[in-house]
Amino acid sequence: MTATLGARPAPGRGRARARHRLTVLGFMAPAIIGFVLFFGYPLIATVVFSFTKYDLINAPEFNGLDNYTYMFKDPLLIKAITNTLWFVVVLTIARTVFALGVASVIARLKSGVGLIRTLCYLPSLAPPVAATLVFFMVLRPNGGPVDNLLGVFGIDSPLWFSDPAWAKPGITAIMLWISGDLMIIILAAILDVPQEQYEAAELDGAGPIRRWWHVTLPTISPVLLFGIVNSVILALQLFTQAVVAGSAGSGAADATGSTKYLGFPDNSTLTFPVYLYTQGFRYFDMGYAAAMATVLFIISFAVTIVLVQRMRKNSTAEEGGPGA
Amino acid sequence: MRKHTRAALLCVAAGMATALTLTACAAGKGGGASSDAAAAPGKDDKLTLTVWSNYSDREYEEVTKALKTFNKKFPNIEIKHEGSQDDDKITAGIRSGNTPDVALSFTTDNIGQFCSSGAFQPLKPYLDRDKVDLNQISPAVREYTEYKGNRCAMPMLTDVYAMYYNTGMFGEAGISAPPKTLDELFEAAKKLTKKAPNGDILVAGYLPTMGFYANRPTILAPSFGAEWEKDGKSSLASSPGFTEMMTFQKKLVDFYGFDALERFRAGLGQEYSADHAFHQGKIAIMMDGEYRTAFLKAQAPQIKFGTAPFPTWKPADYGTAFTTGTIMGIPKGAKNPGAAWELIKHLSFDTDTIVDLSNAIKNVPSTKAAMESPKLEVDEQFKTFIDLAKSDKLKGNPVTPIGDAHIKAVTDFAVSYTSGKVPDLAAGLKEVDKNIDDQIAKSGK
């Protein structure tokens, strides 16, 4: 019975220690097995596959750096990288600023907070496929609601998902509509700012805007950083909205060889993950897809490090370092 | 009771036998050249054949009927026909082991990839064993069902492409005869186009958007005399036909205005639906396959239309046409390859079946015998296609081991060129050439 005493077994009590270790192992066992099977092994295998030619029909054939050198010759890959970079920059900024703006407004509301917060949050729970189709309908340039609205002002609606210049902004609009989760996170952070800080600033004669700028923003900056990192990850993974917008926009629902329409219009929605999927699971060039996956892994790993660094800094600063 | 058990046992034995032949096949198929033909099923064998196709609705029903005629030869073989399975799904199915026994592919774009990868089993052993005479099929059709001498598919009917025009609109615009040259086509398109006061297109004389409906580079190529490859290299830049194709498309797009055209196109119905723009009188001239005659009769009887060979760049080429068609193959991993071959043979060569199916879905028969059959119903509009099919000017699909990636590359380029984003056409085409060659080199086939 004594063995279960205390989480940190005292030194020298070997049996208790061993038992504690077993307990931890028991609790962690499924996770460890799962991690090895679904992350550890496939990560290594991806790198191995990236040096082969493999079509899932014939056995993999080692082909050295061919997949990597081909990357430099592949105009679609360059297009895909450019598209994803566009999203990394524009989507990240737009999503963070938009969520911050909406959260700041809601935070100042005195009545109706619950309702408006719910309205803003709900879309983020909708299936991304549904959200994309919703926007496809609302933005359709021939008689959709937005087209109607713009018509009142005598403006021609952009072609959105049929125009290479507007397809990405269209997808960004979808992503803003479903950014409610980030909004809630920022809202919570804003409401967490100690009231005394505002009062101190008010005594110094700061108006609402200056209070927001000098008190709210600095206090919630860790959360904003989270929002940025989170948005970057989201942009790097952008897949569903791009695929659905491309296939719906092409109007080519004859379903014959729909691969041709991934990235429609003019490959403007061909993001890196979409292209990886095309190569890997439409053309079944698994080796090339694995090489792209390796590149994607390296990039997202770097982004993750940024997040982890920030979390570490936070936890050492605020936790005072227990549990080390 | 007893009888049942024995039947079950037989089934298991038969299954095991097939499994054994199958592994034997798989083992010998490394290079894709030599493998043994799986034995044909016995007359009364009981088994289920799964067939995947990309047909839907009306055509799906008709093709199912045609498949069932196989039961005259093998009454106990149950045929399970799954529609709406496009090439992507067939490819994925073969990779993941969820394979049908017979795959019907709508496009011949992927034949090179199906044959060279071994996704479709080589048919040579079967053809040799059964002493099949391939001369019953026209050369262009034979071409698009094999890759580098490896025949891995057979044709089930063929499609031939030509011009459709709305005779009512022609009358209104005072055009008496269908255009035969590109200049005539351009003039007709201008006359037939109707615009609203604000510039919106109401009716497009001829819709040039590449990749939309049947406006695919493969289908257009013969009319421009465009050559896909020369000495094993992609030859878009050096073939004047492609330059002409791009220039002609751009001239038309500029006439409408790219934005106005896109706005118009975004509101058009889908290719195989009843709201197809030609059905609704929103376009006056288009390129399409012979199957459209049946669609129009069934879904838009109010539209009066005529058909003619598509206008050509060089007058001497007039009467040429693109041909493609549904192809049938036995995917790797098919459970009943022997029976699958019998079904494919039946659909490729049984004249009555071909003629009936051809009458039902208005496709061009793929054998010479069926084409000459008196039972083949040929009306005025359909005759254009039969005549084209019999001519020696028919052109097939370029066959490459990279699936349809080369077609996508050209389509993408055409879209960006017609939108005005490519300053130098020749340099642009050269880049596409290089890209296609790189892709073929990467595939290593």
Add this chain to the structure above:
Amino acid sequence: MTATLAKPPVDVTADPEQPPRKRDIGGFLNWVATHAIGLALGLMFATPVVFVFLTAVMSDDQAFTADLWPREWHWENFVEVFDKAPLFQYLINSLTYSLLATAGMLISSIPAAYALAKLQWRGRNLAFLLVIGAMMLPPQVVAVPLYDTWSSLGLTGTLWPLIVPYFLFDAFSIFLLRQFMLTIPQSYVDAARVDGCSEFQALVRIIVPMAKPGIAATALFCFLFTWNDYFGPLLYTGEVKDQWTLSLALATFKGMHIVQWNSSMAVTFLTMIPAVVLFVFAQKSFVKGITFTGVKG
């Protein structure tokens, strides 16, 4: 950060009614302006769904036009879509995926989260970093070898490749549950240990009951994530139609079965209902859960 977590986060669900003071005209105008913007924002988020709904109940002919308001209300559209596509089958597949995955997640993630939050052991920090790394990894990175493995097991074309991993490891759920468990004071666990509870008993008797809101939130997120998942079902069941989930079917719906906007919008509307229902019933869990994913490290 754990210190601040001990006190409940500011209750963002509160709705304090504070009418403006009369003498403060500027403040009143400010109040009006802020609320006008707030209302406009709320409407902006809500209107797309309203249009979806209005289009869904239009007649076939009208759904093609530029009309915004239905001339007649065709409620039967919501029923008829079930004839146009095997929606029941898709629904059952979606439920199979979401429910089994959520159940599996609870079995595997609660103990792991407990070990990460409440037990001391060497390598704990590293393990937590690996969890975060796995959470951040785009699913496409590991798709090639996983597909290869599942296909050699003959399981592609089924939903099992999507469900099985949840019974072992789900990074996001472990992360979220750990964050919740950190908010439970260590003294409760210690007290349980003093009372002679084993770690397992402490988990089941003390932590699980106390973390109920957190567990509920994690389960909700897991359910919704799988319900909404598109990449997974597309990858593994793309060519096998009778295994499609609603989310996947919806993407191909517009082209495959139906051309009219009304039908595809009716299905779109139907697929969004579970999220709304879950949210209405568990609003606080959602908000709390989503807050935890962001703020707390």
